[in-house]
Amino acid sequence: MSSKKKFGPHFQSDPLKKSSETEEIVSGSHPVLEALRSESNRLQKIYIARGKRGATIAEIRTLARENGVLVTEKDPAELNRLAPGRSHQGVVGMVRPFEPASVDDMIRLAEAQSEPPLIVILDRIHDPQNLGSLIRTANGAGAHGVIISLRDSCPITTTVSRVSTGALEHTLVAQVPNLIPSVERLKESGLWVYGAAPEADTTLYEIDLGSPVALVIGSEEKGIRPLLKRSCDALFRIPMYGRVASLNASVSGAIALFETQRQRSVSRNSSSFRT
Numbered sequence: 001m002s003s004k005k006k007f008g009p010h011f012q013s014d015p016l017k018k019s020s021e022t023e024e025i026v027s028g029s030h031p032v033l034e035a036l037r038s039e040s041n042r043l044q045k046i047y048i049a050r051g052k053r054g055a056t057i058a059e060i061r062t063l064a065r066e067n068g069v070l071v072t073e074k075d076p077a078e079l080n081r082l083a084p085g086r087s088h089q090g091v092v093g094m095v096r097p098f099e100p101a102s103v104d105d106m107i108r109l110a111e112a113q114s115e116p117p118l119i120v121i122l123d124r125i126h127d128p129q130n131l132g133s134l135i136r137t138a139n140g141a142g143a144h145g146v147i148i149s150l151r152d153s154c155p156i157t158t159t160v161s162r163v164s165t166g167a168l169e170h171t172l173v174a175q176v177p178n179l180i181p182s183v184e185r186l187k188e189s190g191l192w193v194y195g196a197a198p199e200a201d202t203t204l205y206e207i208d209l210g211s212p213v214a215l216v217i218g219s220e221e222k223g224i225r226p227l228l229k230r231s232c233d234a235l236f237r238i239p240m241y242g243r244v245a246s247l248n249a250s251v252s253g254a255i256a257l258f259e260t261q262r263q264r265s266v267s268r269n270s271s272s273f274r275t
Contacts, residue, residue: 024095024158027088029056034166035093036063042095042169045070049079049090060091086162098156101172103182106145107189109172113144116212117191118260120146121179123228124219125249128154132163133250134217135171139164141257145172147214149179183231186214193232195224196256198246200235207236209260217253220246 026035026043033056035043046064048057050073064071074082082092103119110117120138125131131154138146154160156175161168176182183193194207195216216232218224229235238247238255247255 024097024161025083025086026093026095026158026161027083027086027091028162029060029089029091031162031166032091032093033060033063035095035169036060036067036069038166038169042098043067043069043093044096045072045094047072047074047079047082047092047094049076050074052090057091098161098168098173100156100175101145103145103147103174103176103185106147106172106174110144110212115142115144116210116264117214118143118212118257119186119191119214120253120257121183121193121214121216122146122148122153122218122249122253123179123216123224124149124152124222125217126152126154126219127249128157128159129163130154130219130248130250131156132160132168134253135160135173136164136167137250137254137257139167139171141254141261143171143257145174147174147176147179147182150175150177179228180231183214183216183228187233192234195229195232195235196238196252197223197229197235198237198240200237202234202236204236204238204256204259207234209263213260215253215256215260217249217256220249 026032032043032046046060046069048060048071061071076090079088079090079092106119107117118141120134120143122131122134125134125148131148135146156168156173164171174182187193191212191214193214193216196218216224216228238252240246
């Protein structure tokens with residue numbers, strides 16, 4: 001694992017499921033603000049409760065005007081009907097459906113930033129709260145993208161977007177029919193693929209994460225599916241010191257991601273590419 005290699009040729013994008021054209025809802029002042037700040041430009045219109053004021057509202061209005069996004073005032077009762085059961089804080093945005101990125105986009109982003117790639121692969125994450133939290137954590141840890149399966153996984157929903165607190169708008173997310181071909185192509189392109197598994201002999205802290213890596217995180221209930229697990233270069237476990245045997249998927253992902261960045265901050269000689 002100490003040999004060096006430049007990235008291989010860019011591989012072709014995985015087939016992606018296209019979203020429908022119906023609008024989706026983003027509720028809350030900060031998620032709407034993040035949607036306005038993002039480069040994806042998915043926000044179509046914004047509804048603000050009549051009489052709503054404040055610094056965040058003023059910034060939303062300013063950015064909306066700069067981006068050509070229509071802002072309309074509505075009675076709070078109308079916002080409640082638009083976003084039933086949600087804490088919208090008097091702000092509701094209508095956005096185009098999420099459009100997935102490609103895995104190739106993630107490699108290009110890492111190259112553009114002159115950083116060793118850090119990619120998160122999520123297997124069988126069914127809970128939208130976990131998925132949104134993992135996307136938020138991946139963005140906070142500087143990951144270059146998140147790959148999820150179209151099958152047996154939670155789709156990208158407004159709940160996922162809301163839980164990510166705007167991170168979805170700033171994070172490359174690829175949805176692929178099968179994770180294993182993506183793993184193999186990542187390996188061919190110079191990345192090491194490590195999977196989180198509580199039965200692993202090696203701990204997270206014994207793995208060299210300074211190299212270009214992809215971290216595979218499975219669900220708390222089922223973990224990583226066996227075939228995908230065998231496709232990993234190595235498995236790691238997070239040491240547990242109490243009575244619980246494992247951690248929530250979003251917590252495991254956060255620990256692994258920030259341990260990766262800790263190692264990279266200690267040594268910037270992160271150029272150990274696979275052969």
